Amino acid sequence: MARPGTPTRVRKKSSPGAEQTREALVDAAIAALREDGFGGASARSIAARAGCNQGLVFYHFGSVANLLLAALDEVSRRRLEEYERALSEVDDLPQLVAVASRIFQEDLDEGYVTVLAEMIGGASSTPGLGPEVAKRIKPWRSFAKAAVDRVLGGTGLATDDVAHAIVAVYLGLELLAQLDGDRKPAAALFEQASTFAPLIGSLT
Amino acid sequence: MARPGTPTRVRKKSSPGAEQTREALVDAAIAALREDGFGGASARSIAARAGCNQGLVFYHFGSVANLLLAALDEVSRRRLEEYERALSEVDDLPQLVAVASRIFQEDLDEGYVTVLAEMIGGASSTPGLGPEVAKRIKPWRSFAKAAVDRVLGGTGLATDDVAHAIVAVYLGLELLAQLDGDRKPAAALFEQASTFAPLIGSLT
């Protein structure tokens, strides 16, 4: 939300190497996007979170936009790894909904989807950023399609469209949850979905 | 009425009246949010679009944030009016999907949902803006619920959750369409929905 209180510090003040600093900046950028949004993710605010100097943003990443893209890369890497792990347990639609529910809860708690949504929304005001963000969102969409194919494949359904809708719901629920500061409606929705999943599953 | 010697000046010729300027600024703010996003909607960029001076933003609205909220108000007013008109033609789920499809297409073409999504996303980086935006999004949610109730009411379904999901899909599809510069996936999704609507309708 809109910066109440002290921002999250992700690194203690010692004398680290280059790799530590890069990581600290990426983590700080994630935190900044999550807590202050795209507009609040400035070189200065990120560096303050990382406990290092503002100039290091440009030394290590060349520009703020590049650092934010690196943050998006990192979030994608972490989550898709977790998603793959979770998807391997899934065989049918009810299971998928249950797993998706748990994972989405994690995503909201950790603010990962916030990072996605803020980068997508923010891309419109930074020339050239859009295509780079799109490139990094693509794996999420591919994953969604793979998950849908796994449980609805061979049913003649247009899994492309279903996957697209799922990503849209994901982002939209995040926007609303962020706006309200309330994740309960999203949770309730997943509960509804889990009661309907067997029904839909039996239709196919 | 006008006394002799003091002709009533309806409007100065060289400069527009206050109301015209306000409207121009609001329209310009909508355009700025749509084309340049929240981050690109500065007092200077908006005033340039409106063809007037930057200082007038503060004279008429006090702050940029207030102008953006006025823009959101105007978008809500325009669209909800249109929505109400459209909803009155609707009696069942297939009709609702058809009407929603047409309206959503309009929303995308005119960039109305972009304004919503940008304001929601941008609110995280401007202290105090979140609650104000939430207040203005509420009518959209109420409308969605009313529409859902109209076609699914009395079926025991949790229409609150369904309406919440619909708003989420709406915002999410917009984010993705904006990112890709492509509205076709959203259109395809509505087409899918219109083939499934009768099926769901018959279930209830």
Place this chain on the structure above:
DNA sequence: GTCTATACTTGGATAGAC
């Protein structure tokens, strides 16, 4: 590699002329 200092730019906001 990291820090300090600084040039440059943009944006929010106000004062005062017209």
Place this chain on the structure above:
DNA sequence: GTCTATCCAAGTATAGAC
């Protein structure tokens, strides 16, 4: 009511010391 001028804060980015 509108415009010009200006101040001030914040942000990007670079140079150079350590």
